[in-house]
Amino acid sequence: MIVVYLLIIIAGYRDVRCEMSKPALFSLHQALKRSFHSLEQNQKVWNSVLEECGPLMGSLGNLAEQLLALHGVKIPSTPLARFSDLQDRLRFKLLLAVDTVLEKLAEKMCSLQSVRDAVGNQVTAAFQVYEQHADTVDLVTCLQRAAAVPSIADMLEWLQDAEGYYRQQYLRRKALLQALKPNDLADLQSTPKRWEALATPEREDSVSDTLLRVSFFMDSP
Amino acid sequence: MMRMKVLPLDIGDAGTQRCRLGPGLMASLGLRIASPVHITISGGECLCIAWPRCDLAEGFLQFDTKCTTKDLKAINFNDLSVSAKQIRAICTQKLKSVRVNVVVQSIEVKKHSSSSFIHDHVKEMLRGMCVAGQYVVDVSHLKTQVELILIEHLDPCCTDAGFVTSKTSVNIGEIQTLNNYRCQLQKPSSILLGGLEDVCASLKEILNLPLCYPGTLQKLGLSCPKGVLLIGPPGVGKTMLVRCVVMEVGASLVTVNGPVILGSRPGESEENLRRMFKRASEAAQEGPCVLFIDEIDSICPRRTGSTSAPQNRVVAQLLTLMDGIGSDERFVIIGATNQPDTLDPALRRPGRFDREVIIGVPTLHQRKSILDVLSSKMSLSDNVDFVALAEMTTGYVGADLSALCREAALQAILRGSQDSQSHTVDMKHFLEALKKVQPSCLRSSIGLTDFKPISWDQIGGLEDVKLKLKQSIEWPMKFPEAFIRLGLSRPRGILLYGPPGCAKTTLVKAAASSSHCAFLSVSGADLFSPFVGDSEKTLAQLFRQARACAPSVLFLDEIDSILGSRSDSRAPHSVQARMLSVLLNELDGVGLKIQERRGTQRTNCQLEGSIEFQQERQMDYQEVCNKDVMIVAATNRPDALDSALLRPGRLDKIIYVPSPDMEARLAILEICTKRMPLESDVCLEALAQQTHLFSGADLENLCKEAALLTLQEESMEASSIKHKYFIKSLQSMTPSLKDQQIDRYKHLFTS
Numbered sequence: 001m002i003v004v005y006l007l008i009i010i011a012g013y014r015d016v017r018c019e020m021s022k023p024a025l026f027s028l029h030q031a032l033k034r035s036f037h038s039l040e041q042n043q044k045v046w047n048s049v050l051e052e053c054g055p056l057m058g059s060l061g062n063l064a065e066q067l068l069a070l071h072g073v074k075i076p077s078t079p080l081a082r083f084s085d086l087q088d089r090l091r092f093k094l095l096l097a098v099d100t101v102l103e104k105l106a107e108k109m110c111s112l113q114s115v116r117d118a119v120g121n122q123v124t125a126a127f128q129v130y131e132q133h134a135d136t137v138d139l140v141t142c143l144q145r146a147a148a149v150p151s152i153a154d155m156l157e158w159l160q161d162a163e164g165y166y167r168q169q170y171l172r173r174k175a176l177l178q179a180l181k182p183n184d185l186a187d188l189q190s191t192p193k194r195w196e197a198l199a200t201p202e203r204e205d206s207v208s209d210t211l212l213r214v215s216f217f218m219d220s221p
Numbered sequence: 222m223m224r225m226k227v228l229p230l231d232i233g234d235a236g237t238q239r240c241r242l243g244p245g246l247m248a249s250l251g252l253r254i255a256s257p258v259h260i261t262i263s264g265g266e267c268l269c270i271a272w273p274r275c276d277l278a279e280g281f282l283q284f285d286t287k288c289t290t291k292d293l294k295a296i297n298f299n300d301l302s303v304s305a306k307q308i309r310a311i312c313t314q315k316l317k318s319v320r321v322n323v324v325v326q327s328i329e330v331k332k333h334s335s336s337s338f339i340h341d342h343v344k345e346m347l348r349g350m351c352v353a354g355q356y357v358v359d360v361s362h363l364k365t366q367v368e369l370i371l372i373e374h375l376d377p378c379c380t381d382a383g384f385v386t387s388k389t390s391v392n393i394g395e396i397q398t399l400n401n402y403r404c405q406l407q408k409p410s411s412i413l414l415g416g417l418e419d420v421c422a423s424l425k426e427i428l429n430l431p432l433c434y435p436g437t438l439q440k441l442g443l444s445c446p447k448g449v450l451l452i453g454p455p456g457v458g459k460t461m462l463v464r465c466v467v468m469e470v471g472a473s474l475v476t477v478n479g480p481v482i483l484g485s486r487p488g489e490s491e492e493n494l495r496r497m498f499k500r501a502s503e504a505a506q507e508g509p510c511v512l513f514i515d516e517i518d519s520i521c522p523r524r525t526g527s528t529s530a531p532q533n534r535v536v537a538q539l540l541t542l543m544d545g546i547g548s549d550e551r552f553v554i555i556g557a558t559n560q561p562d563t564l565d566p567a568l569r570r571p572g573r574f575d576r577e578v579i580i581g582v583p584t585l586h587q588r589k590s591i592l593d594v595l596s597s598k599m600s601l602s603d604n605v606d607f608v609a610l611a612e613m614t615t616g617y618v619g620a621d622l623s624a625l626c627r628e629a630a631l632q633a634i635l636r637g638s639q640d641s642q643s644h645t646v647d648m649k650h651f652l653e654a655l656k657k658v659q660p661s662c663l664r665s666s667i668g669l670t671d672f673k674p675i676s677w678d679q680i681g682g683l684e685d686v687k688l689k690l691k692q693s694i695e696w697p698m699k700f701p702e703a704f705i706r707l708g709l710s711r712p713r714g715i716l717l718y719g720p721p722g723c724a725k726t727t728l729v730k731a732a733a734s735s736s737h738c739a740f741l742s743v744s745g746a747d748l749f750s751p752f753v754g755d756s757e758k759t760l761a762q763l764f765r766q767a768r769a770c771a772p773s774v775l776f777l778d779e780i781d782s783i784l785g786s787r788s789d790s791r792a793p794h795s796v797q798a799r800m801l802s803v804l805l806n807e808l809d810g811v812g813l814k815i816q817e818r819r820g821t822q823r824t825n826c827q828l829e830g831s832i833e834f835q836q837e838r839q840m841d842y843q844e845v846c847n848k849d850v851m852i853v854a855a856t857n858r859p860d861a862l863d864s865a866l867l868r869p870g871r872l873d874k875i876i877y878v879p880s881p882d883m884e885a886r887l888a889i890l891e892i893c894t895k896r897m898p899l900e901s902d903v904c905l906e907a908l909a910q911q912t913h914l915f916s917g918a919d920l921e922n923l924c925k926e927a928a929l930l931t932l933q934e935e936s937m938e939a940s941s942i943k944h945k946y947f948i949k950s951l952q953s954m955t956p957s958l959k960d961q962q963i964d965r966y967k968h969l970f971t972s
Contacts, residue, residue, distance in 0.1 A: 130255075143244055154275070164237060171365065172363065172364065175342065175366070
């Protein structure tokens with residue numbers, strides 16, 4: 001008899017806990033939804049900015065090649081010998097163009113940074129909400145998966161992964177641009193290739209996958 | 222207690238600092254998602270962030286080693302299991318500031334990157350991480366120029382771990398390169414050197430001056446020595462010496478191996494060489510550095526004509542590179558070789574290899590200290606006497622001695638009783654091992670012979686000859702003190718002459734087996750070669766090897782066939798005459814080659830009268846007395862020898878081995894028939910009387926004949942030899958010696 005009573009009490013307690021954790025779970029789900037919505041928008045922005053960076057990088061490589069060619073040619077031995085300061089003028093023009101491209105790239109980097117920060121802030125916010133409710137939402141609840149709603153643990157993990165991806169990408173791209181040296185033309189010329197090599201399509205895909213996985217969850221009220 | 226199996230990390234989790242646990246374990250440890258945990262594993266510690274496993278399975282652990290202590294690095298986690306006790310939750314704070322050291326990829330990054338760039342970079346990398354003091358954060362997975370971040374100090378300092386947020390300020394202390402960091406990480410494992418103290422000290426001095434006090438030398442206007450060439454036979458510990466000295470000086474070591482340098486493409490070898498020098502000079506920019514070229518003779522042989530152009534190019538490249546080292550660059554080149562003669566002479570001049578350090582085969586003292594060092598970790602029983610062992614191991618180098626100790630320990634394990642737990646190494650194990658381990662300097666020697674040891678008792682008669690031999694070979698080893706006291710030196714050479722078959726060779730064998738010294742025996746077959754000059758070279762090499770493992774006995778049997786006489790005018794420039802001149806030179810030439818130098822003068826600082834001092838004195842005498850090679854020659858045609866060879870100082874002890882007289886013959890017969898069952902009527906005295914002019918060999922033959930005759934006459938079942946068979950076989954034999962012959966021997970040196 002006592003055992004039965006105990007069981008009833010425990011069941012009741014669990015019910016109470018469930019009742020208690022319901023609002024907490026709801027607010028947590030809302031925070032996650034907000035984060036995923038923000039991630040969806042930011043992903044679009046990130047991809048479009050990266051696409052715009054491509055041509056800029058191409059022109060940077062072109063300019064480097066032109067500078068190299070200019071370095072190699074001996075103007076006095078060509079018909080253009082009459083223009084005495086032609087080489088310097090050309091170099092100045094090209095360097096000016098390089099500066100313009102780099103400026104534009106810096107702008108793009110700024111927008112990439114804002115994307116990174118926005119994602120980072122959203123993820124931090126989601127984690128903060130989890131921390132607040134961590135006492136009421138126990139681990140078992142966090143690990144419950146449903147057909148339309150992934151578990152909280154999974155969603156937090158995906159968010160963190162996405163944030164990590166943007167941070168790593170930004171860091172490596174910024175490091176590449178900052179390591180550029182104006183007098184090392186060969187290095188400058190190979191920059192577009194190295195820029196391309198920095199992309200990690202599989203991790204980019206995993207961000208898209210995440211958004212697909214949570215699409216039902218995001219659409220739910 | 223539940224144990225968890227450690228699995229390798231999922232690729233997706235790399236660099237996230239996550240550790241994947243089963244949800245049940247997380248609940249029991251009171252962990253939430255993303256709360257920091259501390260894992261103690263295989264000697265190190267690791268900081269992680271707890272996450273439930275995707276499949277929610279229990280009993281497995283996966284963790285990212287992004288933030289660990291230094292000692293956890295490079296440990297294989299395969300087949301490892303941990304208990305829940307090794308994982309604990311920790312409480313953390315947000316950090317106000319953190320001070321770090323940064324390890325970057327290469328020296329270029331260190332030079333060219335601005336500090337603000339590295340600061341931003343490091344701050345960005347650390348954000349969101351859980352760190353603790355003295356931990357290492359591995360950021361190599363980001364593939365930027367920063368490889369590692371060493372956490373030095375946290376603020377607030379009372380916490381043992383904390384989270385780095387965007388508000389945490391990051392201070393960067395030192396920036397160093399990966400190579401330098403790895404060098405520092407290598408534990409200073411103590412390499413113990415025995416017997417090389419003086420060489421070690423002089424090498425350390427050479428290294429210390431330019432490496433640690435470059436300013437002082439510049440003030441004096443000195444250019445520092447840049448190169449040291451180590452010369453010594455294989456196995457004396459050249460490579461180990463360099464490693465030890467480098468470790469003590471605290472320099473980084475770049476090792477160049479000849480075979481690695483040489484490439485198949487034209488120009489590849491030079492390129493490799495340039496790369497090694499570049500690496501050394503890069504390392505030298507951060508701290509003292511030593512470029513060690515082992516077996517330098519393989520990449521820098523003597524340049525010859527046009528036959529080996531690629532080889533010559535490598536040599537030229539090495540010379541140019543060595544000249545190119547600026548005096549401001551703090552690196553020293555050490556080359557090691559055992560064939561200094563094959564090196565290009567241009568290499569051995571000041572400015573390239575300024576100094577040459579010669580490490581000889583260890584002397585008695587050095588062997589003792591090597592044995593002391595080697596056995597310091599062995600459990601020895603009390604009866605092990607290293608002085609005696611050092612005396613026995615003439616010609617052993619360090620590598621041989623370590624092989625000896627290993628073999629002795631192995632003997633102790635194999636022979637030791639199974640039940641006794643404590644294996645102690647006994648003197649008898651060492652003696653057993655001594656039979657198996659031969660000195661390596663004798664391994665390639667032509668004169669090394671394997672013979673059955675013979676004791677003095679096995680030779681009948683010839684008592685005074687035995688005494689003379691003992692005086693000249695055994696006494697200097699056994700009583701060096703007495704020899705020194707009376708100002709005696711041991712004879713340089715001994716000539717045994719006498720009629721054939723009178724046990725000359727057997728006498729030398731007995732002398733060699735009674736004294737523990739290296740015994741080399743050569744005959745004409747070993748020495749003569751169809752090439753001009755080859756025989757002389759072989760003989761000189763033989764002497765060199767014999768000197769390396771002095772005290773040693775060099776036995777030249779039938780010396781009259783090896784050496785000619787210069788007075789013999791038939792062939793004034795024959796091989797024999799040239800051999801003679803080589804031998805005379807080796808016996809008492811002006812001096813030794815520089816490379817054969819062994820040990821240096823020692824200073825004694827012990828108090829007189831102590832037991833150790835007396836032991837040391839004894840060893841000193843031993844060394845002084847027995848530093849030479851002794852020649853023992855045997856011939857039965859002493860008249861054919863050159864007179865220069867027979868003067869004092871060369872073969873100064875000339876011993877006549879006479880044909881056995883009556884008593885000697887009796888003794889010989891007794892020894893020969895010791896294992897034969899004789900009938901009671903056999904009278905050996907009578908036989909001895911009847912065998913006038915019989916040599917030892919004849920007498921042995923007589924006994925054999927008699928035994929054979931017994932089997933022939935009686936039956937195969939004959940059990941003893943009768944006297945009549947001796948008589949019968951005696952009748953059929955004639956003595957091999959003649960009176961006239963013996964007279965000639967007797968009066969050879971007296972007339």
